[in-house]
Amino acid sequence: MSSSIDFLKAKLAEYADEKMTFMEVCGTHTVSIFKSGLRSILPQNINLLSGPGCPVCVTDQRDIDSIISIFENSDEKITIATYGDMMRVPGSISNSKKRSSLADLRGGGADVRVVTSAIQCIDIAERANNQVIFLGVGFETTAPATAILIKEAAARNIKNLSVYSVHKTIPRALRALASNEIGAVNLDGFLLPGNVSVLIGERPYRFIPEEYNKACVIAGFEAEPILAAIVELARQTKFKTPEVVNYYKEAVSADGNRHAMKLTYEVFLARDSEWRGLGEIKASGLGIREEFQDYDAEVRFSIIKTEAQVTGCECGKVLLGIITPPECKLFGGACTPTSPVGACMVSGEGTCGAWYRWNVNYQR
Amino acid sequence: MERKLSAITLGHGSGGRLTSQLTNSIISNFELVNFESEDCAWISEDMAVAMDGFTVTPLSFPGGDIGKLAVCGSTNDLAVRGVRPDMLTLSLIIEEGLDMEQFTGFMKSAADTCKLIGTRLIAGDTKVVPKGAADKLFITTCAIGTRISVNKLGSVRIKDGDILILTTSPGIHGSVLAALRFGIEAPELISDCAPLWPSLSPLLNLDVHAMRDCTRGGVGTVLCEWAESRGLGFEIEERLLPKNESAASICDILGYDQLWLAGEGCALIAVSQEDAEECLKRLKVSSVCREAAIIGKVYNKRHGMAWMKTHIGGERIIDMPAGEILPRIC
Numbered sequence: 001m002s003s004s005i006d007f008l009k010a011k012l013a014e015y016a017d018e019k020m021t022f023m024e025v026c027g028t029h030t031v032s033i034f035k036s037g038l039r040s041i042l043p044q045n046i047n048l049l050s051g052p053g054c055p056v057c058v059t060d061q062r063d064i065d066s067i068i069s070i071f072e073n074s075d076e077k078i079t080i081a082t083y084g085d086m087m088r089v090p091g092s093i094s095n096s097k098k099r100s101s102l103a104d105l106r107g108g109g110a111d112v113r114v115v116t117s118a119i120q121c122i123d124i125a126e127r128a129n130n131q132v133i134f135l136g137v138g139f140e141t142t143a144p145a146t147a148i149l150i151k152e153a154a155a156r157n158i159k160n161l162s163v164y165s166v167h168k169t170i171p172r173a174l175r176a177l178a179s180n181e182i183g184a185v186n187l188d189g190f191l192l193p194g195n196v197s198v199l200i201g202e203r204p205y206r207f208i209p210e211e212y213n214k215a216c217v218i219a220g221f222e223a224e225p226i227l228a229a230i231v232e233l234a235r236q237t238k239f240k241t242p243e244v245v246n247y248y249k250e251a252v253s254a255d256g257n258r259h260a261m262k263l264t265y266e267v268f269l270a271r272d273s274e275w276r277g278l279g280e281i282k283a284s285g286l287g288i289r290e291e292f293q294d295y296d297a298e299v300r301f302s303i304i305k306t307e308a309q310v311t312g313c314e315c316g317k318v319l320l321g322i323i324t325p326p327e328c329k330l331f332g333g334a335c336t337p338t339s340p341v342g343a344c345m346v347s348g349e350g351t352c353g354a355w356y357r358w359n360v361n362y363q364r
Numbered sequence: 365m366e367r368k369l370s371a372i373t374l375g376h377g378s379g380g381r382l383t384s385q386l387t388n389s390i391i392s393n394f395e396l397v398n399f400e401s402e403d404c405a406w407i408s409e410d411m412a413v414a415m416d417g418f419t420v421t422p423l424s425f426p427g428g429d430i431g432k433l434a435v436c437g438s439t440n441d442l443a444v445r446g447v448r449p450d451m452l453t454l455s456l457i458i459e460e461g462l463d464m465e466q467f468t469g470f471m472k473s474a475a476d477t478c479k480l481i482g483t484r485l486i487a488g489d490t491k492v493v494p495k496g497a498a499d500k501l502f503i504t505t506c507a508i509g510t511r512i513s514v515n516k517l518g519s520v521r522i523k524d525g526d527i528l529i530l531t532t533s534p535g536i537h538g539s540v541l542a543a544l545r546f547g548i549e550a551p552e553l554i555s556d557c558a559p560l561w562p563s564l565s566p567l568l569n570l571d572v573h574a575m576r577d578c579t580r581g582g583v584g585t586v587l588c589e590w591a592e593s594r595g596l597g598f599e600i601e602e603r604l605l606p607k608n609e610s611a612a613s614i615c616d617i618l619g620y621d622q623l624w625l626a627g628e629g630c631a632l633i634a635v636s637q638e639d640a641e642e643c644l645k646r647l648k649v650s651s652v653c654r655e656a657a658i659i660g661k662v663y664n665k666r667h668g669m670a671w672m673k674t675h676i677g678g679e680r681i682i683d684m685p686a687g688e689i690l691p692r693i694c
Contacts, residue, residue: 005676005677031619034680035621035674035680036674036675036676036678036680037672037673037674037676037677037678037679037680038674038676038678039678040678040679040680041676041677041678083691084618084619084691085619085691087688088375088687088688103373103374103375103687103688104370104371104373106374107371107372107373107374108371114691116546116547116548116618116691223674223675223676223678224676227676336686337683337686337687338375338380338381338382338385338686338687348619348621349619356683357681357683358680358681358683359680359681360671360679360680360681
């Protein structure tokens with residue numbers, strides 16, 4: 001153990017003289033915090049909640065149903081491409097006749113591909129004789145790649161490629177959490193996402209300290225900088241001096257990556273979006289602009305929107321920090337990483353998945 | 365309690381919990397079974413058999429190909445139980461259209477690997493299927509051998525206080541394949557695919573209790589299986605693990621846990637405290653195990669659990685992969 005870790009632990013103990021609740025917004029932070037064992041060395045007074053920053057976890061189950069319905073109701077062959085974590089996210093699982101996840105769909109013989117970059121879909125579409133749909137998921141981090149895909153498809157006049165966008169944006173969700181309009185626990189501060197901040201910069205977070213008096217630190221993904229960020233959150237909280245502090249300066253500037261954001265909004269525009277567990281958040285999603293509607297799967301295909309099924313899963317309360325995963329009655333029994341009910345269990349970045357897999361203090 | 369899956373999924377093949385469910389569902393059909401959850405099965409006091417099927421995309425990879433892999437896979441399963449692989453059978457399912465020169469190359473590399481181990485080919489079969497009915501080449505091998513170790517090695521012999529040794533960095537083969545499949549360039553990354561026999565033979569007169577080939581499901585799965593079957597606690601320390609920077613980077617990029625990825629020449633060893641240093645010394649002589657290191661210890665606490673002491677002095681659980689291992693979004 002390095003001496004800097006010891007120093008940070010001592011500082012944290014000094015600042016955290018009363019109970020403090022912080023939320024790590026980003027799923028990659030959640031993973032790093034659990035995998036590095038950081039949680040196990042935090043003082044009792046620090047309550048760390050995992051927020052809505054795992055794109056898989058906040059994808060509405062009806063969106064999974066919709067893309068499966070396109071596949072099932074189309075007369076022609078369809079290839080679906082998406083990022084790996086989306087494969088096992090269950091849609092409406094209580095309807096046993098329907099295939100529940102994209103992995104189930106693939107198991108039934110459908111052509112479902114895992115890509116690591118959206119642009120790979122160009123190659124897939126050019127080789128295929130059938131319609132290819134990319135399920136575009138993720139925050140400001142992956143949206144530019146989807147924008148490039150759509151622009152490239154338009155430039156090459158590719159006719160058999162479209163995008164089903166479930167892209168979402170972070171600042172609106174943070175406002176919903178900070179203002180407590182969606183019933184979250186009272187937070188003292190946010191550990192802000194590293195990846196998203198690379199794109200949007202520091203500015204879009206300033207309303208959090210200014211309007212809601214909550215501490216904010218942007219951090220990278222190694223255990224040590226995360227711990228340093230938690231120390232800074234505790235310091236701001238103790239001395240009541242909330243501001244946006246950037247501990248990830250090597251990658252995040254005040255303005256972010258303007259080029260990528262411009263590109264994103266050339267193709268997308270803000271629309272209301274349903275967040276699994278959190279409900280609808282105004283202008284928090286990215287829909288495809290009309291000028292690119294030839295590439296919008298929601299325009300190209302007829303989509304049957306289903307009603308959300310009641311699963312008994314308490315993902316919402318977990319995402320809002322109202323309960324910890326083991327307090328959900330499905331956790332560890334009906335809902336495990338092998339057969340997840342809620343999306344929070346599917347992804348390695350989901351709160352429940354991380355608790356189940358890595359939390360040494362939770363005895364199964 | 366768990367939801368029943370209606371079809372076989374790729375998750376059933378990932379070596380984790382779904383795989384255990386699948387094998388259990390097969391075994392339950394048979395009346396006469398003599399099954400222990402280990403790498404190979406005893407057919408007499410001194411003879412053992414191991415069987416393994418191989419399919420890999422792509423067929424060739426840095427450090428090996430499907431031919432070498434097929435021989436290493438089943439013979440390594442014998443080697444880790446102190447059994448010298450004497451004989452091998454080889455069964456091939458070949459897809460119509462496979463390049464002849466490529467095919468001959470795979471068979472030569474299988475033959476070369478047999479020579480290295482000292483294994484004789486005793487039986488085989490070939491089937492050619494129409495294009496599309498198989499993915500280029502499937503190989504099944506069966507290895508038969510003679511016990512050299514004084515005691516039968518196996519997880520039942522693992523005790524409180526045993527030292528855990530890992531023979532190379534975890535998950536290298538899996539990282540190589542992941543890099544190839546997802547088009548990530550990693551020129552320095554070479555598969556650990558290698559025969560563990562004869563490298564493990566010098567250990568067999570030491571007080572070694574169990575060894576396991578950390579293939580599908582990785583080191584993490586072996587630790588969990590040992591912890592659950594023995595009801596003891598297995599602790600490893602992150603800073604002690606043999607490092608492979610390239611494999612670690614690939615896992616970082618894709619969001620994989622290196623402990624869940626397969627090695628193909630990587631064994632986990634449980635040895636008595638007294639013989640641990642000697643065991644390590646003898647391992648390091650062999651080129652296959654030169655990076656071997658003591659990585660942890662068995663405890664009589666946290667029964668049935670495996671965990672890791674992390675580099676920052678924290679702790680986390682080690683679990684098995686829950687299904688197909690998939691790359692993350694960002």
